[in-house]
Amino acid sequence: MSGTRTLVIALAAGSLWSFAAPAQETTTYTLEKTDDGYVRMNNKTGEMSICQEKAGQLICKLAAEERTAYxxxxxxLKTRVTKLEETVAGMGKIPPVVRDALPSDEEFEKGLSYMEKFMRRFMGIAKEFDNDNSGTKPEQPTPQKT
Incomplete structure (x- = not known):
């Protein structure tokens, strides 16, 4: 119980200290000593960790709810990576919606035949128009260059 009470006091003190801290604070973490060890607070995110000194080193662990969120x-992220990998793997294949929308070979040849007939007729009309106008066109004198 005293550990919990100390933790609550340390949190409250850390919160009060953070309000009084100057805006240009450069340290990332603040350590507060407790009966059982230390409480480390990230001054940028407010995240807190419980730390203990073992073999001359400070060992910090995330709080339970932070560990769960982590x-x-x-x-x-693993789910998103799996979905992305599946999407990339499937990019080499034509999706069924697109594949089913493509014309069959017979439909394609029929459409190409229509286009060919259209172009031949159009070019024939253009040649006739050119031939009709070539005889009636008055000759223009060439401009003089000086």
Whole structure:
């Protein structure tokens, strides 16, 4: 119980200290000593960790709810990576919606035949028009260059 009370006091003190801290604070973490070890607070995010001194080193662990959020983020990222990998793997294949919308070879040849007939007729009309106008066109004198 005293550890919890100390943690609550440390959190409250850390919160009060953060309001009094200057805006140009350069340190990322603040350590507060407790009966059982330390509480480390990230001054930028407000995230807190419980730390203990073992073999001359400070070992910090995320709080339980932060650990759960961290693991949920990792699971979400793994799901997204799997979906992206599946999308990339499927990019070499034509999706059924697109594949079914393409014309068959017979339909394609029929459409190409229509286009060919159109172009031949159009070019024939253009040649006739050119031939009709070539005889009636008055000759223009060439401009003089000086």
């Amino acid at each position: 693991e949920e983020d990792i699971a979400d």
